[in-house]
Amino acid sequence: MGVIYNVSYKDKKIQRQIEDEVGPSISILERFRMKGVGSQRFQIIQASFDIGNYIVENKLNFCNIELRSLGLVLYFRYKNENYVFPIAYRKLSFYQNGENISIYKNSSFVKLIPAQNKALDSTFVKKIQDLRARYISEPYP
Numbered sequence: 001m002g003v004i005y006n007v008s009y010k011d012k013k014i015q016r017q018i019e020d021e022v023g024p025s026i027s028i029l030e031r032f033r034m035k036g037v038g039s040q041r042f043q044i045i046q047a048s049f050d051i052g053n054y055i056v057e058n059k060l061n062f063c064n065i066e067l068r069s070l071g072l073v074l075y076f077r078y079k080n081e082n083y084v085f086p087i088a089y090r091k092l093s094f095y096q097n098g099e100n101i102s103i104y105k106n107s108s109f110v111k112l113i114p115a116q117n118k119a120l121d122s123t124f125v126k127k128i129q130d131l132r133a134r135y136i137s138e139p140y141p
Helices: 012-022 028-034 122-137
Strands: 042-047 062-067 071-078 081-088 092-097 100-105 108-114
Touching (some): 012 081, 092 122
Antiparallel strands (some): 062 071
C-alpha cells in the first residue's frame, strides 16, 4: 500500500520522508541538461482504493509527475489540499498502452491519460524508462 502525503503546508519531517524514498529534487543544472523533469498534465482515469479515497468520482481529477534521482513523485489535489504519491524506481512498474499510462507501486496504482486530448509526451516517458533502467543497473547501496 502506498503512502500519500499532504504537502499543502511545509513540514520538514514529511519532506525528509519523501526525500528518503525518492531522493532530493534534481539540481537546476541537471534539469537543464535533461530538458525538464516535469510531466505534462494528466487526467486520472482510475486508481486503487488507497489513492481513490482522494479522487472525486464523476469529476475531472488531474495530476503531474516530477522525476527525482531515486524515483518519481505524483502530485495531485483533493479538496484544496496538495498531495504527493512518491514511488521509488525499485518499486515502480510502468506500463504504456497507446496514450494511457499505468503506474504501479506494490498494490497501489493510478491510470492516466494526457489532459485536454493532447498527445502523450513520448520524451517524458523515455526519461522515466531511462532513469529507472539507470537506477536498476547501479549497485544497490
